[in-house]
Amino acid sequence: MTSLSRGRAATIGLLAAGSALAVGHLVAGFGDPRTSPPVAVGGAFIDLVPPGLKEFAVAVFGTADKLALIVGMALVIAALAVVAGLSSRRSVLPGALLIGAFGLVGVVAAVSRPEGGPLPSLAAGAVGVGVFAWLHRAGRAPVATEIDRRRFLATSGLVVVGAGLAGIGGSSLSKGSGVTASREAVAGRLPNVPPPPIPAGADFVADGTPTFLTTNRDFYRIDTALVVPQLRAENWRLRLHGMVDRELDLSFTDLINRRLESRTITLACVSNEVGGNLISTAHFVGVPVRDLLLEAGVRPGAQQLLTTSTDGYTAGTPVDVLLEPDRGALLAFEMNGEPLPAKHGFPVRMVVPGLYGYVSATKWLVDAEVTTFDRRAYWQQRGWAQQGPIKTQSRIDRPQRAAQLQAGPVTVAGIAWAQHTGIDAVQVRVDGGPWQAAELATEVGRDTWRMWRARLDLAPGEHVVQCRAVDRTGTPQTEARQGVVPDGATGLHETTFRCT
The missing domain is CATH 2.60.40.650 (Immunoglobulin-like)
Known part of the structure; x- marks a missing residue:
């Protein structure tokens, strides 16, 4: 029985895995990009990782923690793909089973996520096994002649081109979600709410301090979303419900037509080490959360406003804090004079002065429930404190x-x-x-x-x-x-x- 060379076997494993990921990415592009197999697996990993490991990642990689995870996943997948190839130098079965297991892990991860969608991972698994078997059959041909070598290279080349086109197609579809166009359209509709003036001498930039205002590009980003959720303002709705007298159901148009406030706020991440840089300042415009709660009518016994992101992330903000007349909590849709950037929560996020973001700063906000602390939010389920006042x-x-x-x-x-x-x-x-x-x-x-x-x-x-x-x-x-x-x-x- 002809045995594959180690180099050819490893190449087959890598090409099969690459094809699987590319096709899964393409299929996800037709629906929700977050169901792409590596994204689904990465999101599930973030949900399951112990808090200590998460803090280690933030401490080492800072705001590049997600890039580090993606690179790490790529290296692990590549290593497993090589193992799949090397284990099938004589028989296609071991490697095909391992490639199929890739798809199964993706299916389980996708089903565990709020966005669901196992189809991309199923497609990835099927294509990966098929490509692995096809290349294995082509690679098992005698390799003594130049014709045989060229035939295998041509087959491999077709796989590379196909995978490349699938990957490009998936990326194009994902980018075509219309969020950029939605932000541009929103920019022309937002009411003009002038920001509070910044007095002279508010920073000492010449002596080494940051500028007083942080640009949107440089504003820190720490969240659990491996890829930025893509919500269009015209499709956005918020339901405020739970322990209230009257439920509110708001569209984006409803929101921007309410009483608005502009505030300059410094946000800080609870993961910020002493001397760290996970802190930034910006102008925000939005609707006072207190107005909404008063209109809804908070019932006795309510303790927190549990806010939910479109990706399933939750944060619990104390109701008594949000009801403080001078707290200034906002459902913000504008940041430094422009619609929220997608990575900072477009179209709407919550901003609460004085509280760490893990209990207050939900991005891509889609649901708000007035409830008790018996409902534990995302980070409380992982051992973090219920209250999160920012420390001096x-x-x-x-x-x-x-x-x-x-x-x-x-x-x-x-x-x-x-x-x-x-x-x-x-x-x-x-x-x-x-x-x-x-x-x-x-x-x-x-x-x-x-x-x-x-x-x-x-x-x-x-x-x-x-x-x-x-x-x-x-x-x-x-x-x-x-x-x-x-x-x-x-x-x-x-x-x-x-x-x-």
Whole structure:
């Protein structure tokens, strides 16, 4: 019996797996792109991964955590495809079973997701097995002649071209969902709600702080969606129901025709480590959540507003917080003067000043239920705290760690935040010495970060500089070091550098 060479066997496995993924992607493109086999498997993996591993990924890869997952999945699939090929050097059966198992895993993952849709994975499994068998048969032919080699290369080439066309077709269909056109159409319909003015001196960019407002492109993104959900504004509806006297059913047009507010808000992720960059500031325009709750009539005993994304993600926001007259929670549809970018929740997301995003900032919002804490939201099911008030924190942006500076006057600069309370002071200390007051930038509001800088006269040698914020109540941030689980990190940020 003719045995495949190792190189040819591995190639067959890779081509079969690639064809399966491409066809699955194409079939998903005709319906919901999120049912594409690797996306469905990746989404199920995110749902099942232990919180510790998720936090490790965010700590190591930051906002590129999803890209890292995709690359990791690609490497695992490639490795298994090679194993499938090598296990079938004499018989097609072992490899065909393994390729078929790829499809089965995709089916199970798709069924477990809110969007469902096992058809793309079924198609991927069938095509993968078929291509594997076809190439295996072609590869088992004698390889002694140049004609046989050319025949196998031609067969492999057809598979590559077919898979490439299928993959391109699937990507084109996915991009053709109309979200870009919907955003453009919405831009011409949004009421003109001027943003609050940003006073002069709100940042110290020249000294190393971020700009006060974060561009939409640079605004951090942490969520559970492996691919960005594609919702059109004209198809969007929100149902507000549960423990209310009157259910509300709103279209996008209904929403933008209500009373609107424009607010400048700093959002922070609970996964932000001490000194981390998972914090950004933007202008948001939207409908006050309090207005909607008052109109619906919240019944006694209600504890949370459980909001749901189109991809099934849920967050539970305390009702008493949302009903505070000065809280300023919004169902936002505009960000920095334009419709929400798709990756930040278009067409509508929730924004709540002073709460970490995991309990308040649902993107791609489609459902809101007033209920009790007995209904556990996504992250509460995974061990995170029910309440998520943002903790007072500060960060040093310059000098960066291991910088080499000239001795003498040195400027240290950074940011501080205590959303919905406000920053009263920032202090710095050098090499464990006494705390010194830093200069604060002009305050914009208690729901935004505040920049600071300090002029220090430093001698030659290595120095450690720490910072701490003091909120409007006079309470300094805690020095006790705590990780992000279960309700946000604490501790002092520091940087070490050398003066010469």
